Amino acid sequence: MDFLFLEGEDPLEFAVLLTRLTDEHMPCGADEEDCVLTMTQCIWRKYRYQRLLKTRMSSARFDPRHAAYDESQGLQVFVEMLDRAHEEHDVEIALASLRSHVTGHLSRHCPRYKFRTTKAWIKALRREVEKKFLPALAPPCEEVRMMMAAEFLNDDVLARELEFERECDAMFDRALDRLTRLKAAKRRISLPERKSFHEQGPSRLCNQLLAALLEVKDV
Incomplete structure (x- = not known):
């Protein structure tokens, strides 16, 4: 087969x-x-x-450019990525997962040139996120989660899903x-x-x- x-x-x-x-x-x-x-x-x-x-x-x-982005989970993932980072390139990839207002804040308060080693830079970034952003971000409530889901499962996506299922059902019936x-x-x-x-x-x-x-x- x-x-x-x-x-x-x-x-x-x-x-x-x-x-x-x-x-x-x-x-x-x-x-x-x-x-x-x-x-x-x-x-x-x-x-x-x-x-x-x-x-x-x-x-x-987890896409900061998407309207369905969950910032609380995105920041948690960012911290986890920092824990696994060893090179500057790893840190840059982690920073790319954040929204611009967060990266802007970090670039002002934790610029790379202030730290002798990558390890020290990572530690400072982690500390700043945990101090400045994470305490202020509670997990979104159910209503907010539904609104975020609706940003992805919009009318066009749902219409394509129904059309695809109709085609599969018609092929099955034949x-x-x-x-x-x-x-x-x-x-x-x-x-x-x-x-x-x-x-x-x-x-x-x-x-x-x-x-x-x-x-x-x-x-």
Whole structure:
């Protein structure tokens, strides 16, 4: 089975989902198995879309340029980044995660040239953030969090999500309908005709099955 898995996705989870749908619909033959595979891919893509939305929303909460930025968590992450920093480049990356009013304050009160070592500079930055900003920033209340979420989950994002789900559902329904018609077409071949497969050779039965399947595709 060739299917693109993104980084962080577990192919085993996909296999479990495929097994559950296979047990439910009991496909017989490569054509029916293909229908069930398509149905599995549709459900998996809906799961994937929700994971991507969650990841993008988390990214927006820590992006100082985004309206959904959570400054209290952003400052906590900044302090954690300072704890892991060893080089000036590491500190510059951490500073880039802050909003301009915070970086402006730090550049005035803790300029790099005042400190002999990077370690001393990091210590001063950490102390200034903990003294000046963190005490004044309580975690946002539920109403504020909802407003921040709305900055990311705006009408355009929600509309794209609904449209994507409609497309997946339509593809799922087409695969399920095709699976149903394939099963019905195969049931038209009687048991005596199946037995004659061994007596008269495969050509007659194959021709009948082919004709039934062509009817399915023409519907």
